[in-house]
Amino acid sequence: xxxxxxxxxxxxxxxxxxxxxxxxxxxxxxxxxxxxxxxxxxxxxxxxxxxxxxxxxxxxxxxxxxxxxxxxxxxxxxxxxxxxxxxxxxxxxxxxxxxxxxxxxxxxxxxxxxxxxxxxxxxxxxxxxxxxxxxxxxxxxxxxxxxxxxxxxxxxxxxxxxxxxxxxxxxxxxxxxxxxxxxxxxxxxxxxx
Numbered sequence: 176x177x178x179x180x181x182x183x184x185x186x187x188x189x190x191x192x193x194x195x196x197x198x199x200x201x202x203x204x205x206x207x208x209x210x211x212x213x214x215x216x217x218x219x220x221x222x223x224x225x226x227x228x229x230x231x232x233x234x235x236x237x238x239x240x241x242x243x244x245x246x247x248x249x250x251x252x253x254x255x256x257x258x259x260x261x262x263x264x265x266x267x268x269x270x271x272x273x274x275x276x277x278x279x280x281x282x283x284x285x286x287x288x289x290x291x292x293x294x295x296x297x298x299x300x301x302x303x304x305x306x307x308x309x310x311x312x313x314x315x316x317x318x319x320x321x322x323x324x325x326x327x328x329x330x331x332x333x334x335x336x337x338x339x340x341x342x343x344x345x346x347x348x349x350x351x352x353x354x355x356x357x358x359x360x361x362x363x364x365x366x367x368x
Contacts (some may be wrong), residue, residue: 178227180300182291182318183267185234185308186326188353189216190256203236205244207255214232219353224266226360228306229298232270233290235313240276249274269297286316291323306347308356312338319344326350326359337342 184251186192186203191211193204204264206211220230236253239246249272257267271290273283283289291307299314310328318325327346339345350356 176346178300178308179229179304180295181223181230181293182226182233182305182307182323183230184285184307184311184314184328185190185232185253185355187213187234187310188308189213189232189260202243203238203365204252205238206248207251210252210255210259212256212259212263213352215352215354217260217265219357220260220265220267221263222357223353223360224247226357228360229268229300230266231268231294231298232272233285233294233307234257234270235273235275235284235316237274237276237284240274240279246274256301269294279333281288285311286320287320288317291321295321306356308350309362312344315346316344318346324348326356327356328352 183189191213192201193209194201223230234259236249238244239249253270257272260267271293273281273290275281275284277284302322306325307314307323308325308326309315310326315325324347326348328350331349348359
């Protein structure tokens, strides 16, 4: 039985980012053929579920609004991520996607909390046990604003620390991937039973 909501950003947490060789930029996958899962993510999700976490995706996907691809491609990318996770035993309960650009000032785009609020309304598990996991500073900010624990996927780079400090936020944990979060919870279980 689930006792904790696990709010997961998608790109950089579940799947790899994509390098655009023409511009040297790193972006979200824009086509399903570009989807590659991060190593070990399916097994980590499966084990997190066994520990009582209910994983849901909360992700900003503005590429179609920016004219970089179509909404149909973005939906196919997301379906591909879920399909590959499923093949590895990693099940996502539900997905909440914001397709807006930041200029549209919607309520759902992180760091605003609309996606998190929708997930919590559908799965009203205690906020005290909920986690927001992401590789972006906006993920951490959204989690802090929403009042849940946060895990930042990535190294403790000075620019990230400075940006978050300027916004009055700091992640609960710094991890390199979902395996790090899983390790944290397994150690907690050993200590507290």
